[in-house]
Amino acid sequence: MESNNDEPRRLDGRTVSGLQQALREQAIRAMNRGGRSHHGRGGGRHRGRPPGLRGREIGMFYRQRAMEREQQEELESFVLLQPEIIVKVQKMLSEYDSASTSTFRSEFENYFKSIRSTSFEQNMKEKLLESCVEQDDRLDEKMMIEYDEMMDNLKFQENMITREKLPVNTKKEEILNAIASNQVVLISGDTGCGKTTQVPQYVLDSYLSSGKASLCKIFCTQPRRISAITVAERVAWERAQHLGESVGYQIRLQSVLPHERGSITYCTTGILLKRLESDPLLNGISHIFLDEVHERDVNTDVVMGLLKEIISHRPDLKVILMSATFNTSTFSAYFNNCTNIEVQGTLFPVTEFYLEDVLEETKFANFPEEVQRKRPKWEKYRNKYKQSDSLDDYTSFIEPYARSVQDKYSKFVIEGIKNPNSEKINVDLLTALIFHISFNKPAGAILVFLPGYEAISKLHTSITNSKFYSAEKFKVYALHSMMPTADQKSVFSRPPENVRKVIISTNIAETSITIDDVVYVINSGKSKMTNYNPETKLQTLEEVWTTLANNKQRRGRAGRVQPGICYHLFTRAREFTMDALPTPEILRTRLESVILNLKMLRIHDVAQFLRKLVSVPDDSVVQTSIALLKRLNALDEREFITPLGLHLARLPIDPQIGKMILLAALFKCVDPITSVAANLSFKDPFYRPLGKEKLVDDIRVKFSKDTKSDHLMAANVITEYREEKRKGNERSFCYDNFLSISTLNQLEKMKGQFTDLLMEARFLESSDPTDPKNNYNSSNLDLLRSIISAGLYPNVAKVRRVKICKRRVDPRMDIITPEDGRVSFHPSSINSKQTGFEYKFFAYFMKQKSTAIYLFDTTMINPRALLIFGDGEGAGFDQLGNHFILLGDSFRFRTNRVSAEVILKLREKFDELLQKKAINPGPVDPESEDALLLGAITEVLNAGRFSGHPDYSSDEGNVM
DNA sequence: GGGTTAGGGT
Numbered sequence: 001m002e003s004n005n006d007e008p009r010r011l012d013g014r015t016v017s018g019l020q021q022a023l024r025e026q027a028i029r030a031m032n033r034g035g036r037s038h039h040g041r042g043g044g045r046h047r048g049r050p051p052g053l054r055g056r057e058i059g060m061f062y063r064q065r066a067m068e069r070e071q072q073e074e075l076e077s078f079v080l081l082q083p084e085i086i087v088k089v090q091k092m093l094s095e096y097d098s099a100s101t102s103t104f105r106s107e108f109e110n111y112f113k114s115i116r117s118t119s120f121e122q123n124m125k126e127k128l129l130e131s132c133v134e135q136d137d138r139l140d141e142k143m144m145i146e147y148d149e150m151m152d153n154l155k156f157q158e159n160m161i162t163r164e165k166l167p168v169n170t171k172k173e174e175i176l177n178a179i180a181s182n183q184v185v186l187i188s189g190d191t192g193c194g195k196t197t198q199v200p201q202y203v204l205d206s207y208l209s210s211g212k213a214s215l216c217k218i219f220c221t222q223p224r225r226i227s228a229i230t231v232a233e234r235v236a237w238e239r240a241q242h243l244g245e246s247v248g249y250q251i252r253l254q255s256v257l258p259h260e261r262g263s264i265t266y267c268t269t270g271i272l273l274k275r276l277e278s279d280p281l282l283n284g285i286s287h288i289f290l291d292e293v294h295e296r297d298v299n300t301d302v303v304m305g306l307l308k309e310i311i312s313h314r315p316d317l318k319v320i321l322m323s324a325t326f327n328t329s330t331f332s333a334y335f336n337n338c339t340n341i342e343v344q345g346t347l348f349p350v351t352e353f354y355l356e357d358v359l360e361e362t363k364f365a366n367f368p369e370e371v372q373r374k375r376p377k378w379e380k381y382r383n384k385y386k387q388s389d390s391l392d393d394y395t396s397f398i399e400p401y402a403r404s405v406q407d408k409y410s411k412f413v414i415e416g417i418k419n420p421n422s423e424k425i426n427v428d429l430l431t432a433l434i435f436h437i438s439f440n441k442p443a444g445a446i447l448v449f450l451p452g453y454e455a456i457s458k459l460h461t462s463i464t465n466s467k468f469y470s471a472e473k474f475k476v477y478a479l480h481s482m483m484p485t486a487d488q489k490s491v492f493s494r495p496p497e498n499v500r501k502v503i504i505s506t507n508i509a510e511t512s513i514t515i516d517d518v519v520y521v522i523n524s525g526k527s528k529m530t531n532y533n534p535e536t537k538l539q540t541l542e543e544v545w546t547t548l549a550n551n552k553q554r555r556g557r558a559g560r561v562q563p564g565i566c567y568h569l570f571t572r573a574r575e576f577t578m579d580a581l582p583t584p585e586i587l588r589t590r591l592e593s594v595i596l597n598l599k600m601l602r603i604h605d606v607a608q609f610l611r612k613l614v615s616v617p618d619d620s621v622v623q624t625s626i627a628l629l630k631r632l633n634a635l636d637e638r639e640f641i642t643p644l645g646l647h648l649a650r651l652p653i654d655p656q657i658g659k660m661i662l663l664a665a666l667f668k669c670v671d672p673i674t675s676v677a678a679n680l681s682f683k684d685p686f687y688r689p690l691g692k693e694k695l696v697d698d699i700r701v702k703f704s705k706d707t708k709s710d711h712l713m714a715a716n717v718i719t720e721y722r723e724e725k726r727k728g729n730e731r732s733f734c735y736d737n738f739l740s741i742s743t744l745n746q747l748e749k750m751k752g753q754f755t756d757l758l759m760e761a762r763f764l765e766s767s768d769p770t771d772p773k774n775n776y777n778s779s780n781l782d783l784l785r786s787i788i789s790a791g792l793y794p795n796v797a798k799v800r801r802v803k804i805c806k807r808r809v810d811p812r813m814d815i816i817t818p819e820d821g822r823v824s825f826h827p828s829s830i831n832s833k834q835t836g837f838e839y840k841f842f843a844y845f846m847k848q849k850s851t852a853i854y855l856f857d858t859t860m861i862n863p864r865a866l867l868i869f870g871d872g873e874g875a876g877f878d879q880l881g882n883h884f885i886l887l888g889d890s891f892r893f894r895t896n897r898v899s900a901e902v903i904l905k906l907r908e909k910f911d912e913l914l915q916k917k918a919i920n921p922g923p924v925d926p927e928s929e930d931a932l933l934l935g936a937i938t939e940v941l942n943a944g945r946f947s948g949h950p951d952y953s954s955d956e957g958n959v960m
Numbered sequence: 961g962g963g964t965t966a967g968g969g970t
Contacts, residue, residue, distance in 0.1 A: 224967060252969055270969040278970070299968060453964060481966070506965055528965040541964070585967085593969090652969035681969085693963080753969095810962080827963050852962070 075798070075818060076892045077840070079863055079885070081899040085943045089902050092936040096909065096929050105762075105920045108643075112919070116640050120280070120602045124313045127281045136214040136261070143213040143262045146246075147205070155240040163238060166194030167344045172202055175341055179203060179287075179318055183311055184338040186321045188328045190345030191556055195322050196220070196291055197235050200264045203287055204246065213262030219282075220289035221269040223297050224512060225251040232256070232266040252652070253749045260284075269299035274652065276306055277600045287318045293331055294323040294549075295511070296584035296615070302594060305613045306601070308335065326549055327581055334614050348559035350521075355422065355571045356405065359413045362432045367421045394420045401573035417571050425455050425524055426569075431462045433567060437520050438474070438500045444519025444564070445501040447509060449554050451526040451543050453480055456504050457690055463502065473498065479505035479513065482688045487742060491515060510553050514560070521558040523551060525570040525578075530848070531588050534620040537819065539590075540849045545570075547579045584615040591617060591625040592655055596634060599641040600649040631794065631871065632659060633914070643918035647761055651754070653681040656845070660791025661754050663869075665763040666917065666924055667934060670755060670774035672784055675715035677791075678750040680845050680857070685717060685743040696738050697828065703737075704830040707781060708837060708860035711788050711845075713830055718747060722770075762921040782941050786865030789843035793870050794888050797823055797842045797855055802835050811835050815842075815855075818890030823847070826854035841866055864940055867893060868906050875900055906940065909933055 053061055081089075104112075118126070150156050163169065168189060178185045189195045200218050207216035222228040232249035236242060243249070248258030250267040258265055261284075269290075275282070282288065288307065293300055307319050321331050325342060332340045359365065395418075402414050416422050430448065437446055450456050456478050463469055463476055477491045485491050486508060494517050495501045503515060507527050527550065531540045546554070551568065558564025568575070586594075591610075598606045607622050629635040634645030634655050641649065648658040657677045664673030679685070688696055703720070704713035717737075721744050724733035734741050751769045759767040766773050777783050789796070801814040810833050815823050825832035831842065841863050844855040866887055874886035883900050885893045895903070913933055917924075924930045 250970085268968065272970095273968090274970045276970095295967090297967065451965070480964085482964070508966065510966080512966065530965075543965095597969095684964095688964085750969095805961095808961085812961080824962065832962080848964085850964080854963080856964085 075816075075890050076894065077798075077863060079867060079893045079895050079899065079903070081864075081902055081940060082943060085939060086898050086902055089906070089936045089939055092932050092939075093902075093905055093909065096932050096936070103920060105922075108919065108921065112643055112646060115600065115602060115646065118602050119604070120309065121313075123602050124280050124310065127279070127283070128313060135212065139214040139261060140211045143208055144211050147208040147213070150239060150241070153240045156238075159238045159240065163194070163198065166198060167192075167346055168194040168198045171341055171343055172198075175199060176202055176206055178339045178341055179320060182339050183315070183317070184319045184321070184335040186323065186328060186332050186335070186338055186340040187343065188323045188325045188340060189343030190325050190347065192346035192560075193343040194346075195343060196222075196231055197238065199320065199322070200287070200289055201235060201238070204262065204264055208262060216262055216286050217260070217284055218264040218287040218289065219272065219285055220264060220266050220291060221272050221300070221303070222266060223269055223292050223295055223300060225254075225268055226512070228266045228268050229254075232264075235264065235266075253746070253753060269297070269303055270652075273299055273303055273597065276303075277597065277649075280306075280310065280601060281314055282310065282317060285317065287320065289320045289322060291322045292324075293321050294327055296582070296586075298586045298589060298594060301584060301586045301613055301615065302598075304331075304334065305609065308612070324549075324553075326552070330614060345556075347556050348561070348563045350555050350559040350564045350566050352555060353565065353567045354575070355569050356409050356413050356417055358429070358433055358567050358569065359416050360409055362429070362436050363412075364429050364432050365412045365416055366428060367416055367419045367426065369419070369421075394423075397577070398571070398573055401571065405572075417573075423570065423574065425450065425526060427455075427458050427462045429569070430459050430522065430524075431466060433522060434463060434502060435466065435468045438502075439468075441520065441565075443497070443500075444562070445495075445503060445515065445517045446520040446522065447515065447518040447557055448502070448504045448522040448524070449507065449509065449527075450504060450524050451528045452506060453482070453688070455524070455526075456480055456506070459504050460690055474500050474502060476502045477504070478690050479503055479509055480688075481506070481508055482684075482686075484687045484689055484738075484740070486513065487740060507550070507554075509557065510550065515557075516560050518557050518560065519562060519564045521554055521564065521566040523554045523566060523568045525551070525568060525574070529582070529588070531583075532590055532621065534618050534624065536849075537624060538849050538853065539847065542850075545574070545578050547582050548575075549581045551575075551578070586613065586617050587615050591621060592628055595622070595625050596629060596641070596645060596649045596655055599635070599645065604640065629655065632656065633911070642915075644914060647763075647918055647921070650761065651757055653677060653754075656791055656793075656795075657681055660787060661758065662763060662914075663787045663790050665758050665774070666913075667783060667787055667938075668774060668776040668924075669778045669780070669784055669787060670758075670764065670771075671719075671751075671769045672712065672715040672778050673787055674751040674754045674769050675718040675747070676711040676788060677754060678747040679711070679714040679718075682747060682750060683743060685714070685739050685747065687738045687740055689738065692738065697830075697833065699737050700828070701830045701833055707785070708831060708834060709785060709788070710829050710831065710857040711859045712781075712784060715784075718744065718751075722748070763917070763923060765923050777938070780938070780942070782862055782865075783938060785843075785859050785861055786869065786941050788859045789841075789861040789865050790869035792843040792845050792859075793866065795844050795847070796861070796866060796870075796888070796891070797844060797858070798891070799837060799840045799842065802837065804835060809833075817847075818888065820847075820853050823853040823855055825858055826856045829856060829858050831858045831860065839863060862941055863893065864903070866891075867903050868910060868937055868940065870907075875904060902940070906933075906937055910937060 175187060187195050187199060200220050204216055204218055207213045222231065228249045228251050232243060232247055236245065236247040239246060241247065243256040244258060246258055246263050248256045248263065248265050250257060250265055250271050252268065252270065290300060290303060293304065311317060311319060323331060328340055332338050398418055402418055406414050434446055448459065450459065460476060460478050475495045477485050479485055479491060491503060492515060503509065509515065525546050526543055527546050528541055529544050531542060533540060555566040558566050595606050598609060603609045607619065610617055610622060626635065626639060629645065632655055633642055634648050636642050647662060648655045651658040657680050661674055661677045664670050686696055686700065700713055703716045705716060707713060717739065721730060721733065724730045730741065755764060755767045755769045758764045764774060797815050797817045799813055799815050803812045805812050813825060815825065817823050837860055839860050839862055841861045842858045843861050844858045846856040848854055848856065867885055870887050872886040872888050875884065877883040883895050883897050885895055885900050885903060887893060910933065913930055924934060
């Protein structure tokens with residue numbers, strides 16, 4: 001076509017380095033190919049391999065070479081625009097070019113500049129001038145009268161009798177004195193000591209009774225939404241008041257706020273964190289209680305770090321940390337060795353037994369003898385020595401212990417614990433123990449802690465299939481966050497006499513769900529944990545040994561109503577090897593959201609701030625997260641927050657999903673995309689009841705219709721739910737389709753929150769997600785999928801092959817991502833059951849490695865959308881005259897000159913538009929030049945299914 | 961050949 005160009009040339013007008021890099025690689029590849037073919041023809045028996053290789057090395061060489069070839073080829077695709085589209089779009093673009101200008105919206109500019117130029121400290125100093133709580137004599141008098149009335153209330157007095165029996169009451173004066181004379185105080189106490197409900201009241205009442213209530217405003221954070229509500233309700237009840245008087249709560253999208261002054265507000269840690277963004281000095285707040293700090297969730301750790309800075313600017317602010325009784329020295333040390341007041345718990349004593357005791361008592365001895373693992377031969381060969389090592393490890397670890405206790409236990413017990421398989425979860429042993437307790441021990445519910453869904457399912461089947469089981473004598477519950485039982489009240493109810501209640505649970509019953517009548521706990525000693533590997537940049541889900549802290553918490557669940565028994569299904573020897581505490585969450589997770597929020601707080605050197613936290617995250621994780629934020633254009637090269645970043649930080653969702661809903665506002669497809677965003681940032685509305693897994697999968701496929709998208713499937717669910725609700729039919733709709741009403745309602749509320757915020761930021765004219773003005777393009781399926789991919793980018797996978805397998809229901813697939821190599825659609829993804837994809841590319845949000853690297857949620861994507869909304873520094877043409885565009889740094893699209901020009905121009909102009917909209921937020925005026933650009937993009941996307949060149953058609957076309 | 965611990969967002 002354009003034969004006058006012998007030199008590679010830029011098509012997108014950006015820096016040249018990426019192009020040069022790409023060309024260099026291209027040249028190297030070409031050389032390699034040439035080299036191989038030369039050897040292939042002339043080298044005879046060596047077929048291109050270097051001389052001197054022997055035995056296994058030869059095999060390894062060919063394997064390696066085949067893998068490299070395959071990877072390189074499979075990352076290449078084709079894209080071509082048809083001529084009439086090119087002409088049309090070029091015309092639109094030339095009109096756009098002449099019209100486009102941009103300016104800051106003035107009030108936003110000031111705000112933005114202040115965020116970039118002010119430091120955290122400066123900001124606090126400025127805010128200090130505005131903030132000064134003054135005592136209000138009239139208010140004090142009024143509240144003192146109310147206080148006296150409350151004290152006269154009989155109900156209050158009656159409740160006071162119970163309150164005074166709580167262990168924390170013995171330390172009331174000590175606590176009040178400590179808080180009065182210290183800025184930071186740590187109160188530690190175990191379950192039932194009353195610290196959460198009582199201590200804030202002690203403080204409030206001391207202000208009320210001394211006539212200074214107008215100076216008292218207490219916030220108490222909780223890690224979970226439910227606990228914020230239930231604690232607030234309890235405290236209001238103790239005071240013989242309704243919520244909203246001196247006690248209230250605030251969680252996301254739901255609050256009953258108490259009086260402005262002289263009050264206690266229980267809120268989630270996230271609420272406090274969000275408040276700090278605009279109110280770093282916590283204006284008007286006199287006391288901050290941070291509860292459950294020992295749980296070490298990300299939010300609590302970050303808030304602790306911030307409070308440490310804030311207290312020097314707010315000498316009148318009191319901080320009270322509350323924790324369980326382990327690890328308290330860490331928190332005390334963190335706050336300059338602050339006073340620690342320890343309170344006893346009220347739990348009943350719990351007797352502990354270990355695996356060896358359980359074997360003795362149940363006479364169980366059937367551990368499998370063989371180390372039976374099906375493995376490919378080569379892996380077995382490679383791991384031969386390693387495996388016997390681990391067997392030796394176990395022997396050397398258990399032998400000394402077994403010898404030390406051999407006189408106390410039967411021979412079969414000693415032999416049993418010497419078998420490494422005794423440490424695996426054994427459903428037969430669990431079943432035997434449960435029936436043993438049921439038939440031999442006094443009444444009381446049995447709570448079994450298992451690592452996850454699969455173990456719960458197996459044990460449930462084993463119990464209900466046993467000859468000892470009968471529906472009249474047993475009530476068996478499975479408890480898991482995805483099972484409906486977790487939302488129902490029945491699991492809390494006490495069974496009739498002579499009926500044994502058995503609850504099989506994940507660690508949801510460790511903290512989130514409390515069942516009072518439990519007397520027996522069976523602790524498998526295993527739990528699942530996500531981890532983040534900075535090297536592979538992969539999130540993993542692994543089964544791990546519990547920690548001593550977990551064991552203590554699980555054990556405590558047996559002693560709430562009477563003395564209890566805890567059976568640990570591991571030996572005392574194993575207990576010695578267990579960690580004291582779980583790894584704090586901030587060391588196990590990616591940090592994009594945290595970093596962006598810190599930037600909002602005007603903390604520019606986030607790495608330095610993070611180094612001052614109780615636990616310091618790995619610097620490489622910080623750098624990876626910063627790199628992604630830069631790639632999203634939320635941070636600039638100098639790591640300053642950009643106007644776009646500022647909008648994303650204000651939204652209560654991950655930055656990638658925030659970008660998705662911002663694009664939805666611009667492209668007018670708000671209803672479906674806010675559904676997608678809510679679903680990704682909250683949770684799946686589908687239950688997975690035991691034994692109904694396949695049924696639920698089928699229903700999901702049904703809801704996905706022809707979208708080839710888990711994301712749009714969820715959007716369809718919400719739309720249909722709304723329709724059924726309008727007809728008053730939502731209950732049966734949810735029941736029939738295994739949907740959670742409460743989750744769906746929360747998703748609807750979240751959608752409203754998103755549109756409220758988008759309207760506040762001026763990206764929308766209507767805050768109703770379903771308003772037609774917000775949804776001109778909501779039925780354009782290809783556009784919806786494109787917006788999803790634009791948000792989720794660079795999370796892209798490519799399907800190489802789909803095969804229908806006779807012996808299986810689901811097709812087999814061969815999928816890759818550039819970063820990970822082979823990956824799989826998770827079986828719960830609707831795309832794991834589909835064939836006949838029109839495009840090979842898929843966007844995903846969650847990727848997690850367990851038994852394989854799974855993509856949990858996927859949407860099939862038109863590659864044109866990726867090219868327009870994605871990034872990549874290389875484009876040009878190679879020696880053979882083939883034009884190409886690089887997507888990211890791996891996917892390569894062969895194309896022709898005009899197609900490349902048009903696509904890259906659209907990409908460039910769209911980036912500009914987004915930046916322009918970020919500094920001057922507003923809906924796209926349908927009459928404006930911006931609408932022209934969006935129209936041009938829509939035009940290209942809509943024409944995507946056509947492919948004009950016979951050589952290229954296979955790549956944009958069907959995959960089977 | 962193939963399956964998810966638990967939380968959180970003015």
